[in-house]
Amino acid sequence: MVEDTLDHTKGMDPLKGEYKPGTIKLEEALVRIGKLVPGAETAVRRARRGIVKVTPDMKDLVLKGLKEMGFDHFVAVTCIDWPEEKRMELVYHLWSYGTKGIIMVETDIDRDMPSIGTAVPIFRPAITYEREIHEMFGVDFPGNPRLTQFILEDWEGPPPMRKDFNSLMYSVERFGLKIRYPKSLPPHLLDKGGEKNG
Amino acid sequence: MGDDFRTTKIIFGPQHPGIHGNFAFRLELEGDIVRRARVVPGYLHRAFEKLMEQRTWMQNVALVPRICVPDPDVNEAAYSMAIEEIMGLEVPRRADHIRTVVLELSRIASHLMGLGGMGGAIGLYTLPMWTNGERDYILDLFEQLTGGRVYHIYTWPGGVRWDMPDNWPRKVNKVLDHIERQLPSYWSLFFESKVTDARMVGLAPYDPDWAIAHGVTGPNLRATGVKYDIRKDDPYAAYEDLDFEIPTRKSGDGMARALVRWDEVGQSIRIIRQALEQMPSGPYRAKTPPPLAFTVPPGDALARIESSKGEYNYYVVSKGGKYPHRVHVRGPSFTHGIDVLEQLLRGYEISDTALITATLDVCPPDIDR
Amino acid sequence: MRKVADWASARSMWLLWYCTGCGAVELPPCFTSRYDMERYGIGPMATPRQADIFLITGYLSVKTLKRVVRSYEQMQDPKYVLGHGSCTIDGGMYWDSYATVKDVGLYIPVDIYIAGCMPRPEAIFHAFEKLQDMIKKGEAAGWRRYKDNYRFYRDNQDKVFKRGPNWALEEPVLK
Numbered sequence: 001m002v003e004d005t006l007d008h009t010k011g012m013d014p015l016k017g018e019y020k021p022g023t024i025k026l027e028e029a030l031v032r033i034g035k036l037v038p039g040a041e042t043a044v045r046r047a048r049r050g051i052v053k054v055t056p057d058m059k060d061l062v063l064k065g066l067k068e069m070g071f072d073h074f075v076a077v078t079c080i081d082w083p084e085e086k087r088m089e090l091v092y093h094l095w096s097y098g099t100k101g102i103i104m105v106e107t108d109i110d111r112d113m114p115s116i117g118t119a120v121p122i123f124r125p126a127i128t129y130e131r132e133i134h135e136m137f138g139v140d141f142p143g144n145p146r147l148t149q150f151i152l153e154d155w156e157g158p159p160p161m162r163k164d165f166n167s168l169m170y171s172v173e174r175f176g177l178k179i180r181y182p183k184s185l186p187p188h189l190l191d192k193g194g195e196k197n198g
Numbered sequence: 199m200g201d202d203f204r205t206t207k208i209i210f211g212p213q214h215p216g217i218h219g220n221f222a223f224r225l226e227l228e229g230d231i232v233r234r235a236r237v238v239p240g241y242l243h244r245a246f247e248k249l250m251e252q253r254t255w256m257q258n259v260a261l262v263p264r265i266c267v268p269d270p271d272v273n274e275a276a277y278s279m280a281i282e283e284i285m286g287l288e289v290p291r292r293a294d295h296i297r298t299v300v301l302e303l304s305r306i307a308s309h310l311m312g313l314g315g316m317g318g319a320i321g322l323y324t325l326p327m328w329t330n331g332e333r334d335y336i337l338d339l340f341e342q343l344t345g346g347r348v349y350h351i352y353t354w355p356g357g358v359r360w361d362m363p364d365n366w367p368r369k370v371n372k373v374l375d376h377i378e379r380q381l382p383s384y385w386s387l388f389f390e391s392k393v394t395d396a397r398m399v400g401l402a403p404y405d406p407d408w409a410i411a412h413g414v415t416g417p418n419l420r421a422t423g424v425k426y427d428i429r430k431d432d433p434y435a436a437y438e439d440l441d442f443e444i445p446t447r448k449s450g451d452g453m454a455r456a457l458v459r460w461d462e463v464g465q466s467i468r469i470i471r472q473a474l475e476q477m478p479s480g481p482y483r484a485k486t487p488p489p490l491a492f493t494v495p496p497g498d499a500l501a502r503i504e505s506s507k508g509e510y511n512y513y514v515v516s517k518g519g520k521y522p523h524r525v526h527v528r529g530p531s532f533t534h535g536i537d538v539l540e541q542l543l544r545g546y547e548i549s550d551t552a553l554i555t556a557t558l559d560v561c562p563p564d565i566d567r
Numbered sequence: 568m569r570k571v572a573d574w575a576s577a578r579s580m581w582l583l584w585y586c587t588g589c590g591a592v593e594l595p596p597c598f599t600s601r602y603d604m605e606r607y608g609i610g611p612m613a614t615p616r617q618a619d620i621f622l623i624t625g626y627l628s629v630k631t632l633k634r635v636v637r638s639y640e641q642m643q644d645p646k647y648v649l650g651h652g653s654c655t656i657d658g659g660m661y662w663d664s665y666a667t668v669k670d671v672g673l674y675i676p677v678d679i680y681i682a683g684c685m686p687r688p689e690a691i692f693h694a695f696e697k698l699q700d701m702i703k704k705g706e707a708a709g710w711r712r713y714k715d716n717y718r719f720y721r722d723n724q725d726k727v728f729k730r731g732p733n734w735a736l737e738e739p740v741l742k
Contacts, residue, residue: 046283048432049500072410072411073410073413073415074413075413075509075511075528076511076513076526076528078513078524078526080515080523080524081524091513093500093511093513097410097424097426100431100432102432102500102502104500124411124412124413124537125412125413125533125537127537128532128533128536128537129532150239150240151239151240151243151566152240152243152630152666153240153629153630153633153728154728154729157665160245160248160665161247161248165665167245167248167249167252167663167664167665168252168663170665171658171662171663171664171665171669174665174726174727175658175668175669175670175727176669176670176673177658177662177663177669185252186252186520186521189252189663211634212585212631212634213583213584213585213615213634213638214584214613215584215611215613217586218586219586219591220585220586220587220588220631240628240630241587241628241630241631241634242588242589242628242631243628243630243666244626244628244661244664244666244667245661245664245665245666248664248665249661249663249664252663260660261660264589264660267589267591267592268592311595314595326595326599327599327600328599328600330595330596330598330599330600330601331599331600331601333596334596334601337596347593347687348592348593348685349684349685563589
């Protein structure tokens, strides 16, 4: 067995192996972000979960501020479609190794022409999440260098994860699916004119 | 570019013995060395997130394990934990301990298959022959507990579906004894071989700052020395009551990633034995609405679980009613398999492509969902 | 002479190595030490040019179906297809998904369907024994059906994916 020649543990506490020992608590981080960003609403959901709600133009300020406070692990970004409220919601989940807590940053964008600036210069992992949201929901992220075809191939329909797209009727037309027990299905899916709301 | 005749573009396609699962690469090669790599996912796309919005809350428990094929219990547990957080359900302690045993058995099975995959990528086919044989004894245990070998549909919101059989803990201990007796032969077969050292030491190393900046989690991050594990930092199930360590390594290369997985098998055996000894008595399910009329109040929750491949996150949004509004599944291979892999493959030979993918333990189903 | 050739080929079948779906997780137990497949004379084969059996393990997404058809057409006669799992019969669990095909028998000819989600290794071996019997009797003729009814299969395939002269080596930008 060859010994490890590379050693990355030099800057760490040898007894605990902690990457960046925690300095601030989650509530303190929320208070600071509330002061830094105008119009931000903060809340503590439970232990180790906090929420910040901002407008889309403040998103870069919030993400940069949280990254400087130690929230440097980008977990995911989720897109949620709210058709009756005519908005789409983007939720950025960030984790801090020192504080050991999650902060979810929520913003709302317009549903008809959805577009928001990219988070890639601040957090590199966002590049793949934004690519997927662009393909599945149709949200544009100007500045993202990789908005290319991802999972679907030769797809000619509307963005499939939107609530307007009825995948059951698509299967009936395209693949010849036969519906045997219509009473067991959600009623809004069988509406042949397409879904009105989700 | 001027050097069009020096590079060849190939598709390292889905039908290939070096590919784990259904996955493709577009490689630009100069001789044998990869200059640029692009990953092509999407061959396993089933539109889970769309399907989950069209099935009731309880029907999704049957749909969800298919997202990660080698390690399916993690999905059921994370989905159940997110719903329990929205509803404010308190899971009984016996159910927590049973969930811990099931999750750790699934972790051992997945690590054995992953180590076998690394052996297969080197050419040492004896290792997958042995480890898949041991994994089959664990699948037998699952069949005795839940009725299914691979997909269990056992953990659901509120607890688990039924209690363990009375003689099941004795059988689990027998299988764990057998695996512990076989571990030294795997060590001498795989880790003491000079071929493994030549191929895996120094293979695609990275340091902790690069790893965290690119979203690497799980054993791949612990191979660089960062002692981060959701079971200790954001605990769930019965892990707060159990005593175990988080193994780490220092160098962050292919051999370190394999050794971290090896150590984790030993730690998992320790966790299972403790959980079975300390198993509290009591109910195995909390009181929930009946499955056919299961409704969840409005709200949202993020549930996080440490799986054998990395960090699994489930973000569940409920609008009230019988169907979920949005379920977002974030698997570990979403970051490992695309951006990280494309950068790590550069500069290595084409024969190392399959090996780097195996040491990162990339599982294509949870990229495409 | 045909009978001797059938008897011999039933005993040495090569399985194309392509894990098309989630049913492929029951293949390592079949290949490895517990349910050793090699005692039946079945082994894995890397290239479709020399393979006999195509095991479609589980669902087929539309993107995979295009590659499966291409691999199937590269295999040489006689060739046999086994549909493994309920998803090959009528869509299985993903019956209302926009990305999976529902009935594989519309796109390529299937000789034996194995039901289950997912089928145990014993069920796979039962199917292989049945396939051996069918070959010896001359009943496994999916490859002849493909050639005789090519227009039927080709029309169904064209409804679902487009055939192109070669695949783009760079990804196209969306919109």
